[in-house]
Amino acid sequence: MTVSDRMESRRAVSGWTMWAGLIVFLAVCFAVAGLGSLSTNPSIDNWYAALAKPSWNPPNWAFGPVWTILYMMMAVAAWLVWRRKASVAGAGVPLALFAVQLLLNALWSYLFFGLHRPGLAFAEIVLLWAAIFATLLAFRRAVPLAGWLLLPYLLWVIFAAFLNFTIWRLNQ
Numbered sequence: 001m002t003v004s005d006r007m008e009s010r011r012a013v014s015g016w017t018m019w020a021g022l023i024v025f026l027a028v029c030f031a032v033a034g035l036g037s038l039s040t041n042p043s044i045d046n047w048y049a050a051l052a053k054p055s056w057n058p059p060n061w062a063f064g065p066v067w068t069i070l071y072m073m074m075a076v077a078a079w080l081v082w083r084r085k086a087s088v089a090g091a092g093v094p095l096a097l098f099a100v101q102l103l104l105n106a107l108w109s110y111l112f113f114g115l116h117r118p119g120l121a122f123a124e125i126v127l128l129w130a131a132i133f134a135t136l137l138a139f140r141r142a143v144p145l146a147g148w149l150l151l152p153y154l155l156w157v158i159f160a161a162f163l164n165f166t167i168w169r170l171n172q
Contacts, residue, residue, distance in 0.1 A: 025075040039114030052170040070153045077149035081142045094138035101131035118168035125161045
């Protein structure tokens with residue numbers, strides 16, 4: 001992509017359309033968060049509380065703020081790619097990868113908290129990690145900052161995978 005192509009792309013998404021795009025990406029990411037919470041919240045005080053957990057398990061109150069920040073960073077990253085590419089079609093592969101990892105993100109909550117299946121959730125979180133990594137690479141090629149914005153999410157999911165695995169093994 002030439003410098004003039006990039007300038008044209010930036011002009012194509014400007015003004016209110018640019019900010020509306022950010023609002024849409026924020027809404028999509030937080031809709032996925034809300035969907036995940038439908039499975040998570042009912043299990044926190046009973047099923048999850050009764051599980052054996054490692055000493056390094058974060059307190060329950062820490063998950064909400066961490067995920068809020070991560071979902072905001074994910075939305076901004078996707079928005080930056082969309083804005084640079086001037087359309088959803090122009091950013092097809094990176095945004096398709098983004099959609100896949102969002103779906104896997106929501107699915108993990110259902111498997112772990114909704115179905116109470118930590119083993120199955122662990123297998124799925126490995127797929128989620130791969131999808132996030134692929135998205136990060138695609139975003140980085142399109143907009144380097146967008147890739148960097150996904151790095152904390154990738155690192156958190158690595159931690160979550162270790163936690164998921166440990167909880168699964170402790171409760172077999």
